[in-house]
Amino acid sequence: MSKTVLVTMPEQEGSKSVVEKWLKQPGDFVGIHEPIVEISTDKVTIEISSPATGELHKIFKQENADVMPGEELAEILLFGEPTVRTTTDRLSKEYTENIKTATEQKTVEHKLLLSPAVRKLVRKHNLDVSKIDGSGKKGRITHKDVMFYVARNKIQDKQIKSHVEPHESSYPTTTRINSLKSASTTSRFVPHSPMRKQIANHMVNSMLKVAPHVTAIFEVNMSNVIAHRSKNKEAYAKQGVKLTFTSYFATAAAIAVQEVPEVNSRWHDDKLEIFHNCNIGVATAMDKGLIVPVLKDVQNLNLMGVANELHRLIEKARSGKLANEDVQGGTFTITNHGVSGSLIATPIINQPQSAILGIGKMQKRVVVKEINGQDCIQIQPMIYVTLTIDHRAMDGFQANKFLTAFVDVLENWS
Template identity: 70%
Template sequence: MSRTVLVTMPEQEGSKSVVEKWLKAPGDLVGIHEPIVEISTDKVTIEIASPATGELYKIFKEENSEVMPGEKLAEILLFGEPTVRTPTSPLQKIQREFEKKEQQQESQESQDSKTLLSPAVRKLIRKNNIDVSKIHGTGKKGRVTHKDVIAYIKMSETHRIQEPPMRPSETLSTMKSKNVRPTTKLNVQEPPQPSDSKFVPHSPMRKQIANHMVQSMLQTAPHVTAIFEANMTNVIAHRNENKQAFSEQGVKLTFTSYFAMATALAAQAVPEVNSRWHDDRLEIFPHCNVGIATAVDNGLIVPVLKNVQHLSLIGIANELQKITQKAREGNLGGQDIQGGTLTITNHGVSGSLIATPIINQPQSAILGIGKMQKRVVVNEINGQDCIQIQPMIYVTLTIDHRALDGFQANKFLTAFVNILENWQ
C-alpha cells in the first residue's frame, strides 16, 4: 500500500495567504527540505519545503488560491512506494484523446495569439468576432481574462455611433440641396483607439496588503489619531557624539533606533498601547516587540524587533540593521515578521510631514514619524519668550478606539516626546 506525506500550510500571523507559484509539478521528484511552493502574504513571500524525499503526487491548491493555516497544499509519494493506478476503460481512453487534441488546439491558438486563453474566453471571442490582439490582458503574464473581453465589448458598444440609418434617397448632399436640416446631428467619430494607459498587474503581496488595510480600517478597528511634535536637538547631539563609536563596532546608529527605544520605554508608562483586542478581554503584553515598517520593491514589509524593552541602544541598532537588510534582500523568514505588538512607520524618510497610518492588525496602535525639519518655535528662556530655529518632527499615534481612548494615546505620546527631548 502506498505511503504518502501531506504538505500543509503553516501558521502565519496576519491576514489570508495566497499560493503564488508552484516550484514543482505533479510527477516531479523532490528532496527533503527542497522548496516546492511559494506562499505570499501581505507581509512577505515564503517558501514551503517538502517534508520528505519522494514524488510530488498531488496538488490541492492551485496558484492564486487562498489558503488558510493547516490546509492541505500537496501530497508527497515516498520513494520506493509504487503509484497506485487504476485500469483505463475504453471510454476513458477516448476522453483522454479528446482532451489531448483540445490541449494541442489550445496550445496552437495560444502560440498564434501569444496569449493564454481559457475555453470560456475563446468562446466569447469567437461569438463576438473579436481580434484578441486588440485586447489588453490584465491577467498573469498579460493573459486575457473573461473580464477583459467583457470590458472590451462594453467599450466598443460605448464608442459605436448610435445613429438611425438614412434612406438611400436622403443622402447628405440631397438634404443640403433641399435645404433640409438633419433631425439628428451627424458626428463623424474616429474608430476607438487603443488606450495609452499602462496597466500593471497586482502582485500577490500588493493584493494582500490591500486586503489587510481594508480589513483593518473598515472592518475591524475604529481608528483615531493623535498628533504631537518633538524637538530632536538632544537626540541629534547624542547621535553625533556616538555614531563613530557605533560604526567602529560595525553598527549604524540611525534615528529609528532612538524611536524604537523610546517606544518601548513609553509603552511601560501606558501598557494598553502594547496590546491586542479580544471580544471578551484586552491582552496586554509583558514584552514589547516593535515592528519596523520597511519599504521594498513590491510593497511594505514589517520585520519585528523582539524584546526591545531589554535591549540597549547599540543592541537595538544592531538588530535593526540586520533585520532591515534581510528585508531588502528578500531573505526574511516567517519568524522575522511574526509576534509584533506595536509598529513604527517612519514615513518621514520619504518626505512626509504628517500621516495617519493604518493599524497593523491584530495590534492596537501604530506610531508614525514625520520628516525632520528645522522650524521656528517659541521657547521660554529665563521667563522670556524667545524665537528659535529647532529640528522638529511630528509624531502621530493611531489607536484602535476599542482598546484605547484619546487620554491614553496622549499620555503615551507625552512620554515618547519627553524621552526624545530629554535624551541622556
C-alpha cells in the same frame, strides 16, 4: 503499495495566505528540503520545502488560491521500497527522452549549476538558461550573466522596433492611435501581486470593519538625539552596528509603553489583552509592498541592542531572507514614513494591534522658546509624530499621555 507524504501549510500568524507560484510541477523530482512552492501573505513571501525526497505527485492548491494554516498543499510520492525501482526506472526513461538534443542537455546542466539567487532571477524574467553563457567556474551562470542577457535582449528589442516602426519611437502606439480619434487618455494595467492584495484586504479590514481610528499629533525637537547620534555612530559602526534614528524611536516607544500599557495591547470582545513584552514591528518598504519585521522584547534592550537587532532584520528584509518568526508576534508598530518625504500621516493600525506610531520627515523649522522669561525665535530640527489608536481599547487622553512620554525621552536624550 506506494508511500506518500503530505505537504501542509504551516501555522502562522495573521490573515489567510495565497499560493503565489509553484516551483515544481506534478511528475517533477524533488529533493528533501528543496523549495517547491511560494506562499504570499500580507507580511512576507515564504517558500515551502519538500519534507522528503521523491516525486511531486499531486497539487491540491493552484496558484492564486487561498490557503489556511494546516491545509494540504501537495502530495509527495516517496522514493523507497517497494516502489523505488519502478519509479527510478520510469524517471530514468523520462530523463533519457528529455536529453535527446544538446540544447536540452545543456539546459539540465545549467540548472544544476544555478545558485538560489540566480534561479530566482531566471524565474522572474522567465528565461531559458540554455541560451545564457556562464562566466563562472565550470561554466556556472552568475547573477551578472543573467543581467547582461536581459539587458542585451532589451537593446535588441528596441533596435527591432526602431527598424520596423521608425517614426513611432518618440511616443507609444496607443497614444498615436488615440490622437487620431480624440484626446482620450492612455493607461496600462499592472496585475496585483498576491502580497499587494493581502495588504489591501488587511488595511480595509482594519480601517472600515474592525477598529475606530483616532490620531493624535505632537512635535519633537530632535536636537539632543542628533547630537548623541553624531557623537556615537562611529563607535557603533566599529562594532558592526548601524545607529539609525529609528533605533531611538523604538527605544523611546518601549519606554513610553511603560507609562501607557494599553498602547501595547489587543482588543477582545470581553477583555483587553495587555502584553508584558513590547514587540515592535518596523514597517519597511519593499518592491512588493510593505513588510513589518518585528523587534522582540524591546523593553529589555538598550540602544545598542535595539540598533543591532534592527540592522539585522532590515538586512534580512531587503535580501528577501525574512523567516516566519521574524514577522510574527508584533504588539505595536512604528512606520517611519518621513524617510520618503512625508511630514504628517495617519497610518492604519496593523491588526490585531491597538496602536501605530507614525514618524514624519525631519525638517528645520522656526520655533518659539522661552528663555529667562523672554520669547526667543530659534531654528530647530523638528519632526511630527502621530499615534493612531483603536478607540475601543483606549481614549484620546491616553494617546496624548503616550506621546508626551515619547517626546520627553527624545527631547531629553543624554
